Amino acid sequence: MSLHAIRPWRQIDRRPSRKIMVGDVPVGGDAPISVQTMTNTVTTDVAGTIAQVNACAEAGADIVRISVPDEASSAALKEIVPEVSVPIVADIHFHYRRGIEAAEAGAACLRINPGNIGSADRVKEVIAAARDHGCSIRIGVNAGSLEKHLLEKYGEPCPEAMIESGLDHIRILQDNDFHEFKISCKASDVFLAAAAYQGLAEATDAPIHLGITEAGGLTSGTIKSAIGLGNLLWMGIGDTIRVSLSADPVEEVKVGYEILKSLGLRHRGVNIISCPSCARQGFDVIKTVETLEKRLEHIKTPMSLSIIGCVVNGPGEALMTDVGFTGGGNGNGMVYLAGKQSHRMSNEQMVDHIVEQVEAKAAALEAEQAAEKTAAE
Ligand code: SF4
Secondary structure (H helix, E strand, O other): OOOOOOOHHHOOOOOOOOOEEEOOEEEOOOOOOEEEEEOOOOOOOHHHHHHHHHHHHHOOOOEEEEEOOOHHHHHHHHHHHHHOOOOEEEEOOOOHHHHHHHHHOOOOEEEOOHHHOOOHHHHHHHHHHHHHOOOEEEEEEEHHHOOHHHHHHHOOOOHHHHHHHHHHHHHHHHHOOOOOEEEEEEEOOHHHHHHHHHHHHHHOOOOEEEOEOOOOOHHHHHHHHHHHHHHHHHOOOOOEEEOOOOOOHHHHHHHHHHHHHHOOOOOOOEEEEEOOOOOOOOOOHHHHHHHHHHHOOOOOOOEEEEEEOOOOOHHHHHOOOOEEEEEOOOOEEEEEEOOEEEEEEEHHHHHHHHHHHHHHHHHHHHHHHHHHHHHHO
C-alpha cells in the first residue's frame, strides 16, 4: 500500500455523470478522469503523427485528438488509427463530410458541433455515421467561436452564451436520439471557463471534458490550467481533461497528470516530493531531482519518493513516502524505506541506489496488486 492514505479531507466528491465510451476508454460515471492531448503534426504526415500519438500514449495519454481539416487528412487517419494504441478523436470543424469520413476511418470520437455543420439532413448523416461506426461525439463550445446569434443576444462571450450554445448542440443530438456525447466549454479566461463549466455541469448530466483553451506556453499555460482545471476538479466537475499548451503534447500529458495527481484523482508513476534546497542542503537537490525525474520516467506504478536536502524537513517527509533520501553531513545521507530510517548512502552513489530502490518497490507493489486481483477473481 502507498503511504498516501485516503482521508476525508482529501476526498473529492465527483459530480454524477453518464458514462460514455471513447473507443475502449470509459468517460464519465465512475471512470477515472482521463487525460487527453492533441497532435500538432500535419495529419498527412502519417509516420510523424503515429510517432507523436505513441509518444503521448507512452507518457500516459488515454485519448489523443487529431485534426482532420481536409480529405487527405481523413485518408491519413485511416492509416494512423490501426497503428496507435489509444482511441483517436477526430477534430472536425464545419465540414460534415470530414465527420463522416473520420467515422469511417476508425475515429473513436468526433469533436464536432452539430449546430455548425449545416442543414438538419447533414447533421443526421454525421450522427448516422457516428452511430454506425461506434463513435461518440464531443461537443466543443469555445468562447472564441460562439455562434453569431448568441454574440448578438449577449453582446460578448459570457458564461450564459456558452451554456446556451452547449445546450443547443446537446438538443440537436438528443433530437436525433444520440446520447453518446460529452461536452466542453473552453475559454482562455479562467473565470469565464470556470463559470461556464459550473453552469453546464448543473444543466446536463453529460460527461464533461475540461480545458482552458490557448492557455499559453509551458510555464504560464501550466499555471493557468492548474488554477482553472484544478478548481473545477476540486468541485468535482470534469470527467476528462486536456491541458492546452504551446508546447510538445507530451508535456500536456505530463501536466495533466500532475494536476490530477495533486488532487489525488489519478495516480501514475513516481510522485517526487522535493525541497527547493538552500544553504543547508547536504547534496545538490535540484540536479538530483532533475536526474531522478528522467531516470524514473519508465515507472508507471503509483508511488512516492521524497528527496530532501537536510534533516529540517527530510525525516518528516520520508515518514509519508515509499522511498526517501535526506541529506546529511560528510557526503552522506539517510535512505528511508516505507517511512522508516533504513541505511546511510553516499551522495555519489545515491542516484543509482534510489533508482534501484524505487524499481524494487514498484515491482513489489505490482506483485501485491496482481495477488489482490487474483484473490478477487
Ligand atoms: S529541507 Fe533543508 S535543504 Fe531543503 S530547503 Fe528546507 S532547510 Fe533547505
